[in-house]
Amino acid sequence: MRGLAMLSVALRWALVGMTLSMLSNAIFEGSVIPSILLVGLPAWVIAFRRTFGLIIDFASPVAAWIVQCCGSFRSLATAEGVEGALCLAVAVVPSGWPYWKWLLLALSCLLLMTGQIIDVAGEVFEVDAAAGDDDMLVRYSGYVGVISSVAGTLLGQVAGSAIANASITAMLLTSAALSFGCALTRFRTRDLMPSSTLRTAETVDETADANADADDVIDDAGTVAAPSDTSDTSDASEDPSIKASTSPDQTDCCGHVEHDHADRNDDERDHHTHHTSTERSGQSDEQTTRPATSRPRPSSLTTTKLFVASLLLALIPSLWTSYALLGLGATYGGDALTILYACGGIGSIIGSFVYMRGSHRLGMRRIATIGIAATAVSLIIVLIPALPAACVTWLINGFGYGLLAQAVIVSRQLLLHGNDLARFSGRSRFAFAIGSAVGTWGGWLGSAHWRLLAAIALVLCAGFVPLLRAMPHTTTSSHRA
The missing domain is CATH 1.20.1250 (Growth Hormone; Chain: A;)
Known part of the structure; x- marks a missing residue:
């Protein structure tokens, strides 16, 4: 508590x-x-x-x-x-x-x-x-x-x-x-x-597009040099409301206004500023200002790796789990499936508690590594033709897959924000759907040899290893992957 x-x-x-x-x-x-x-x-x-x-x-x-x-x-x-x-x-x-x-x-x-x-x-x-x-x-x-x-x-x-x-x-x-x-x-x-986190996606997009079209010049201090003439600049500097809206605290090093809910550093909270002319009208989101120390956007390589991770997250279990259950049920009876479901649930709960206690200290990359290792071990044990081995498999797999799924999802929440997060979240679910469809139909083709499917899933599990670098090593924004 x-x-x-x-x-x-x-x-x-x-x-x-x-x-x-x-x-x-x-x-x-x-x-x-x-x-x-x-x-x-x-x-x-x-x-x-x-x-x-x-x-x-x-x-x-x-x-x-x-x-x-x-x-x-x-x-x-x-x-x-x-x-x-x-x-x-x-x-x-x-x-x-x-x-x-x-x-x-x-x-x-x-x-x-x-x-x-x-x-x-x-x-x-x-x-x-x-x-x-x-x-x-x-x-x-x-x-x-x-x-x-x-x-x-x-x-x-x-x-x-x-x-x-x-x-x-x-x-x-x-x-x-x-x-x-x-x-x-x-x-x-x-x-x-906080009102500083309330804004509409449309307003943010319009602001970002306007800044991109303006081709603002950013100096080393993070201030914006507008491409307008000097008279406009001097007039604007005398207006306090305009001065507030063009302060360095609102613009990041790339010259565009960041989403307020993307900035997740405690040290940056004191730097939030607000438009003095903005009034809350009961809408869910509002246009506000951004601090200069907002995190940079992740590279396209990083987002691609997270996209592939979402695909593998669906492909691996859909390839073998259901068909392994059918095979084990045919061999040991329907009661064995109840035991396997219980073992999987227990493993999932254990994994959730481990994540809750260790994620803050270990970071997403180490959590994902533990999850991959546990999942791989479970896919090796399931090859042993015995019901106790299958029970251990479901226990370890529930533990490992839970850690891995949490690490993948939270990684994109830490690295992305606002409209970027919304767009990527939709695309990652698209990748998840692709993985699920390919895994389900591929598993169906080989369902008569479900242990072979587990071996294939073990090989696919190794595909997570090169994707680990896309996940934050720590939970602080100064160590983004």
């Missing part, structure tokens, strides 16, 4: 919202299979929903564009509110209606669409709530990992299955209530965020 107290009040409320959102999603996902059985939907619905999810993943850049246009707060709160309204709308339809079961299928597809927006907007909103503190963001991500393992993997899906077996309508009402509650927490989080 002492670590939780180190988070800002805004981030604590963001954590509450994230928990409610995760519970709502996990409850619905846990109810999918029971609902299909209860209402008599055909088996092809499972394959259709999986395929539709991949299509939505391929369209993830659209979600990034929505977040850029509307801002993280508006996108997030609206999408969560829409999810609650959709669940409520289906819940009030009489279950005796012949086409009600198809409404459930349509609802699950619509929630996959809103989920894309929530994922992208959530990343940006969390960076906003951190208000420029990298260390706090890393601590926050540790709690996210623990809650994801406990509330999502275990409690949420189990509760969703149990509630759906009792009443599908009750499950829908529960999911709707959690979604509405989550949307309300976003308003509270926004109110607690």
